[in-house]
Amino acid sequence: MGFLGPNGAGKSTAVKMLVGLVRPTAGEAEILGRPLGDLRVRARIGYLPELFRYPDWLAAREVLAFHARLLRLEHAQPAIDAALEEVGLRERARDRVGTYSKGMQQRLGLAVALLGAPEIVFFDEPTSALDPVGRSDVRALIERLRARGTTVFLNSHLLGEVERVCDRVCIVDRGRVVAEGAVGALTGEARGARVRLDDGWHEYDVAADEIPELVARLVREGARVHAVEPKQTTLEERFIALVRHE
């Protein structure tokens, strides 16, 4: 589930409400069938905050051991090893967090969120400190989680990232949901097509179902058609159309 919105839309605040850090001023909500703030539910969720910080005087393994005790995990060591392996931090697990780069701290945050195999994980801007390789790793991680049946609630500014890994998307603006649905339903085909002829690309204003007729007409007229690209509405275009206030 991708959670999108412009700065100040209320994305992080909404996530904080879901994990029990901020109290709603009105309304009700449930998570995993229980009201917000229920302690039993909190044992079944993982959370990577946007502002990720962990005690710099502890080693990564100690941070995870502390969280394992908060979760009362019975088999803490294998769970800690698995979480470290998942985010690629196993070799630096005994180093103090203070010696980590920002990207490594974000990886540690992901490991903390994944500890105890939660049913839902909330990632608030999980790649903000990562390089392209790290971003790719996180995309792969999200896909592995999805394959295991874990719900990933991804709050991100990177629309391409959300488009690639999310099944559903929710767009919020000024504290309200302005669009919600499957990624395909929010993006999809748009009016227009680009056609490459001998002399280069040409744009045609046609509906998607009129493209075969357009190609047939061009061929009849003697043009040599090399490629046809139906226009697509990207998530970014849809997002900007929804949240731009002019």
Next chain:
Amino acid sequence: MNVLLFASLTLRELVRRRLVAAVVLLTLVIVAFTAWGLHRLATAQVDGAPLGDAAVHTASAGIVILLAFLFSFVLALGAALVGAPAMAESVANGEILAVLARPVRRAELVLGRWLGTVVALGLYVTATGGVELGVVRVTTGYAPPHPLTALAYLAGVAAVVTTCAVALAARLPALAAGIVAALLFGLAWIGGIVESIGIALGNRGMADAGTVIALIFPSDALWRGALYALQPAVFTAVAANASASQTVNPFTVTSPPPPALLAWACGWIIVVLVAAVALFRTRDL
């Protein structure tokens, strides 16, 4: 259970951040300096003759009270500057976000941070106070009448100040909470003097004002308990028979704090802790 987890985290942090090492080092310097000074006192000569035991013990008693007075200020400052960050720093830097998203009650965090700080301060009082009193005993042969009671009262002073710092830090930044807690300790000390002056001069208003301050912030009452426990009987007798102007002396008392005031100090800590939990529970992070 989580209370103990947070308390142990607080203690480990103090050790790992080398605060304990720094305090131990400085304490050893102070102890060595005190030992040197007391040794000089015990071996001092007047007109070629050594001081008698009675003179050495009387001087040592005065020095012990003065040291305890300075120690209570250091302790109060330490309690404020350790207790407030223990509570507020992890909130300010965001470390607490991932922790409180776990199945953890906020009350457990507040009580754990408080407990860890109080235990650290209690160990500091016991170790430093014990070593200093041991040095006095070895160098001069003097021992105050109730050393353990005095240390317990001093630990109580630290507990009051750190409880206040933790409660303030549930809503305020660490620096503001620490400074306010330290200032309240100073205000309580001044309140104790105002009360003494009021009693000595028969001024009911001043005496009542001092009592009100002692009720609002009971650290001075506990300091007076420590003072009474360290004071030799002869000092108490002198203070009891002193004139009104001589009674206004922050380094002597004529009686220990009444049991009701001690009960109030314990109740005060509980009430302030409950307030700290309530303040933190309703805080959006």
